[in-house]
Amino acid sequence: MGSKLISSLFRLILLGFLTFFVFFSDWMKVKFNYPYNEVFDNVYIRIARGCLLILVVVELVRMYYYGIVKNKKAPRLLSNLVTLALPVVLLLVFLEIAFMFVAQSHEGGLTLASHIWFERYWPPMTPEGYRDSEKIDTAGKQKVLVVGDSFTAGHGIKSAEDRYGNVLADKLGKDKYVVYNLGLSGLDTKEEYKRLETFPVKPDILILQYFPNDIEKAARDNGLTLEGFEPYTDLPKPVQTLFVRSYLLNFIYWQLPHGKASSYLSYVRTAYTKPEIINAHLNDLNQIMAYARLHNAKMYLVLFPFSHNLEKTTEYTQPVVDFFQKNNVPVLKVADLVRNIDPDDRIVGRNDAHASALVNRRVGEALFQLVASGGKTKGAGAAPLASSK
Structure with a gap:
């Protein structure tokens, strides 16, 4: 024994x-x-x-x-x-x-469960790192580039086919159009411009997706920073590493709220009201417009809101909306499309406030109508494009 x-x-x-x-x-x-x-x-x-x-x-x-x-x-x-x-x-x-x-999407991709989610649902990916399939048989087709951050990439959306860019592609018809998804989590306006410049395909139609946090880089460059929450620092030091590495403890930890949303809203409000910040940000956005003009591409803006605070989004981002509209760039305000959707149904999950498949479907259909009319509103008399569906 x-x-x-x-x-x-x-x-x-x-x-x-x-x-x-x-x-x-x-x-x-x-x-x-x-x-x-x-x-x-x-x-x-x-x-x-x-x-x-x-x-x-x-x-x-x-x-x-x-x-x-x-x-x-x-x-x-x-x-x-x-x-x-x-x-x-x-x-x-x-x-x-x-x-x-156990897979669970999470706002910032911080959790072990979110890493499992990404492995399970994110592929396929292109060599450039985009969540998209390789495009073949593109000769003679109109090139549509959809550039943006995690909302365009489809963070929290299990099937890439449910993203607004894919919905648009289906509506446009794959016999005449090819849609490239250049969405990447964490991109800001400057990085989106760099991605456009280096992407080998040049657009006939350029769609820029915008979210209020796109102003953060301009804010940092002009001295406005936000001291965000550092994960696990609210735990005793001896157990922090266990919560970082244990799948069970990590999952439990991230089911609880951490950090304050109110402080971020205050930060964003300040960023949009400081002239030096908003002017620098508009200059960055102007580079993307100049890129579209250079390649003679029709440009559209898709503005995603804070899902649980549509009014704040409308208030903060008005300078951006005005800027694009003055430059004849049609703006699709997602907030107007989702007001009648329950706030919990606008998002992919309790720990992830990215747009749900339902919201993406509405955005894709509305974007198709906007593109079909050449950027004109309903009743403008524009002839619609033919849909493959």
């Missing part, structure tokens, strides 16, 4: 080291390298972690059996404590393994 305990202890030490290695590899300056490892959580690595935890549990049960159940000399107090503790440990381990396969 003693030899069996010793052998189990030896195996447990080895398994413990391997388990520590796959969960804390960065402490040893080891990095698992696979495509998009900063965003995707590789399923095979998770399977390996789960298998190691199961093996650890097997050895713990084996030690309990030979050390407590079969050992008549085991102290009663120790036997009772271990008997009570073992089921709790087993439950936590199996919950940890279960949550290794």
Whole structure:
């Protein structure tokens, strides 16, 4: 019996080291390298972690059996404590393994569950890193470039076909038009312009998606910053790393609110009302308009709002709307399309305020009508484009 305990202890030490290695590899300056490892959580690595935890549990049960159940000399107090503790440990381990396969989109892609979500739903991707398929048979077709941030990329949308850009593509008809999605999470106006410049395809139609946080870069350049919430700093330091690495604890942590939305709204209001910031931002937007003029492309603006505060979005972004309208760029205000949708149905999930598939559908259909009319409003007498549907 003693030899069996010793052998189990030896195996447990080895398994413990391997388990520590796959969960804390960065402490040893080891990095698992696979495509998009900063965003995707590789399923095979998770399977390996789960298998190691199961093996650890097997050895713990084996030690309990030979050390407590079969050992008549085991102290009663120790036997009772271990008997009570073992089921709790087993439950936590199996919950940890279960949550290794729970996917949930999250606002900033900060969580382990969101990394699982990205791996499961984000592909396919182009060599440039866009969530889009490679385009073939494009000769003689009108080129439509849809550029924007996570709203264009479809953050939180499980199927790329439900994004407004894909809805537009279906409506336009793939026999005459080819739509390129240049959406990338985190892009600001300057980065969107750089992406347009370097993209090899030049547009016949250019659609720029706008969100109120696009002004942040201009705000930072002009000295206005926001001290945001640092994840996990509201936890005691000794347990922070556990909540960073444990799938179970990480999921629980991010179900609770962190940070204050009101402070961000105040920051945005200040940014849009400071002349030096808004003027710099409009100059950045003007570069994109100049790009459209250079390539003789018809341009449209799609303005997404703060999903739970449509009025604030309308108030803050009015200078941007006025700027584009004065330059004859049609503006599609998404806020006007979603007022009759319940606020909870406008978003993809409780931890992710990106536009839902329902909102994307409405935006895609409304954008098609806007493009079909050449940017004219209803009743302007413009002949609509033919739809493939």
